[in-house]
Amino acid sequence: MKTIPDKDILLFKSCLVNVEYPGVESSACYIFDKVGVEYYVDKRQSCCTGLGHYYDLFDQLSTTALAARNFHIAAKTNHKNIVTLCATCYAILKKTVKILNYNEDARNKVNTILDESGLPEMEYTQDDMDPSKNIFHIAEILFNKRDEISKYITVDLSEFKIATHHACHYCKVHYNDTIEGVREPNLMDGIVNAMGIDTIGWYDHKRVTCGAGFRQRFTNKEISLAVTSEKLEVLEDKNVEILLHMCPNCQMQFDRYQPYIEKKLGKKFNIFHLNITQYIALAMGADPYSVLGIQTHTVPIEPLLKRLKQKYDLKEDNRLKTLKSV
Amino acid sequence: MKTIKLDKNPLKLVKDVLNDLKASPDLGIYKCVQCGMCASICPGASQTEYDPRDMIRRVLENDETIIDDETIWDCFSCYTCNSICPSGNNASEVNQILRQMSIEKGEGAQKIKDFCAYGDSFMEMGIGSIPNEFFNVMVKDVGNKYMDLKVNIEDIRTDLGLGNYILPKESTDEIEAILDNSGFKVRLEKIKRCKK
Numbered sequence: 083m084k085t086i087p088d089k090d091i092l093l094f095k096s097c098l099v100n101v102e103y104p105g106v107e108s109s110a111c112y113i114f115d116k117v118g119v120e121y122y123v124d125k126r127q128s129c130c131t132g133l134g135h136y137y138d139l140f141d142q143l144s145t146t147a148l149a150a151r152n153f154h155i156a157a158k159t160n161h162k163n164i165v166t167l168c169a170t171c172y173a174i175l176k177k178t179v180k181i182l183n184y185n186e187d188a189r190n191k192v193n194t195i196l197d198e199s200g201l202p203e204m205e206y207t208q209d210d211m212d213p214s215k216n217i218f219h220i221a222e223i224l225f226n227k228r229d230e231i232s233k234y235i236t237v238d239l240s241e242f243k244i245a246t247h248h249a250c251h252y253c254k255v256h257y258n259d260t261i262e263g264v265r266e267p268n269l270m271d272g273i274v275n276a277m278g279i280d281t282i283g284w285y286d287h288k289r290v291t292c293g294a295g296f297r298q299r300f301t302n303k304e305i306s307l308a309v310t311s312e313k314l315e316v317l318e319d320k321n322v323e324i325l326l327h328m329c330p331n332c333q334m335q336f337d338r339y340q341p342y343i344e345k346k347l348g349k350k351f352n353i354f355h356l357n358i359t360q361y362i363a364l365a366m367g368a369d370p371y372s373v374l375g376i377q378t379h380t381v382p383i384e385p386l387l388k389r390l391k392q393k394y395d396l397k398e399d400n401r402l403k404t405l406k407s408v
Numbered sequence: 409m410k411t412i413k414l415d416k417n418p419l420k421l422v423k424d425v426l427n428d429l430k431a432s433p434d435l436g437i438y439k440c441v442q443c444g445m446c447a448s449i450c451p452g453a454s455q456t457e458y459d460p461r462d463m464i465r466r467v468l469e470n471d472e473t474i475i476d477d478e479t480i481w482d483c484f485s486c487y488t489c490n491s492i493c494p495s496g497n498n499a500s501e502v503n504q505i506l507r508q509m510s511i512e513k514g515e516g517a518q519k520i521k522d523f524c525a526y527g528d529s530f531m532e533m534g535i536g537s538i539p540n541e542f543f544n545v546m547v548k549d550v551g552n553k554y555m556d557l558k559v560n561i562e563d564i565r566t567d568l569g570l571g572n573y574i575l576p577k578e579s580t581d582e583i584e585a586i587l588d589n590s591g592f593k594v595r596l597e598k599i600k601r602c603k604k
Contacts, residue, residue: 097535100535104564104568105568107568108570111569125571125572125579126576127575128579129536133526134523136485138507138523139526139596139599141590141591142429143591144586144587147586147590148586180432181429185429188429194589195586198585199585200585201585250486251487254488254491255487257491265491265492293484295484295486297519300522301519302482305456305482308455338546338549338550341551372567375564377557377564
């Protein structure tokens with residue numbers, strides 16, 4: 083079992099969390115503050131290039147050079163343990179550390195790029211970072227703190243049938259570093275179980291992709307959504323009410339497109355989509371709007387909240403009312 | 409006398425793949441036994457003509473027409489093939505390298521031209537964004553509330569206690585310099601100029 087840190091953490095901002103589900107980041111901070119995980123967010127940190135990388139737009143050298151800059155920020159601020167909110171950031175950063183460590187030619191090229199950019203202080207020295215000891219996904223930190231988390235549960239979420247969707251770029255890219263199962267992933271199930279709640283565990287399609295497929299969602303929408311639909315239908319057969327996510331891209335694929343797929347298939351799925359951080363924060367009593375950020379969801383979370391004993395000031399149809407409308 | 413003309417460099421393509429910066433040092437392409445586990449579990453293969461097993465066979469047989477084969481663009485980059493391969497091969501990674509070869513040749517550049525705005529926004533803000541053309545389709549598919557969310561994102565982030573997600577000017581200057589010196593800027597302009 084690898085050692086998972088609870089301090090010196092650079093909480094790595096994600097482009098999709100930033101603008102799609104920012105409540106994932108605020109929920110993460112809420113949980114970290116409660117259970118005493120020491121972390122830091124740096125406004126200078128750039129995006130990992132992940133989407134551009136898998137659109138085949140970014141070349142590997144550019145992605146690696148930008149990663150070296152982010153590693154420098156992590157080291158200089160004494161927060162060398164990078165914790166990502168997104169599975170693609172996790173896989174991209176791990177791969178760039180590996181390249182910088184084993185490939186001397188690439189490392190020299192990256193350092194030349196940094197020098198030419200007037201940033202010689204950012205040069206990378208072999209083994210500055212360790213791909214297994216410095217790069218983590220937030221679900222790993224939460225799993226490691228699951229017993230601590232269970233002490234802060236104040237809202238009963240046990241009446242819902244829950245399934246987990248483990249992100250491909252966490253489980254399947256650097257599979258030797260994946261904890262709690264690759265072919266049968268149980269990382270999030272383990273966290274939920276520690277909170278005293280059962281999940282449905284294994285289901286057919288558990289390890290199948292969300293279907294986003296980076297370019298596929300945009301250039302091959304029908305095949306992309308066909309993969310998403312298949313998974314939703316399997317979950318519906320199991321009467322799943324909450325699907326838990328650990329990657330904003332997967333969450334986007336299911337949450338943004340579930341109503342579209344429902345219209346196309348002429349059926350209702352009634353599945354809520356929450357990130358594991360949002361789910362834990364909710365169970366800890368966090369506010370649905372000012373911490374979880376459910377106002378950014380496409381499938382409304384209010385019907386779920388109405389079923390809880392806990393009473394909330396729900397904004398339902400006017401979630402963005404106080405704000406601008408186009 | 410009957411003569412057989414042997415390929416002078418029968419492993420050229422597989423060597424090019426293995427020498428690519430993207431190729432992991434443990435990429436086990438030579439160990440592929442053509443068992444088909446990758447194809448059996450591949451979402452691309454289940455929905456399209458893409459066949460990761462056949463793609464690997466053609467790389468091993470030095471069949472360079474695979475670079476121009478349209479089907480390589482149907483991979484989902486989900487790495488399920490990687491996680492299931494009994495031989496330590498990684499079809500997903502090989503696919504990404506073949507796509508880069510196609511982009512180098514020119515044909516592939518047409519395939520990614522529509523994504524160029526992501527690169528522009530990265531250099532401007534240090535963060536990529538969904539190109540407008542695709543964003544508009546999402547607004548149509550998801551509904552106007554999706555547009556409302558985008559218009560209000562900064563206020564929502566403030567309510568959540570989160571700071572500005574756009575990087576400070578000195579950081580975007582650093583990023584632009586890095587992307588200029590890494591050759592990305594030139595690459596992006598080249599892709600933009602390619603004819604559809």
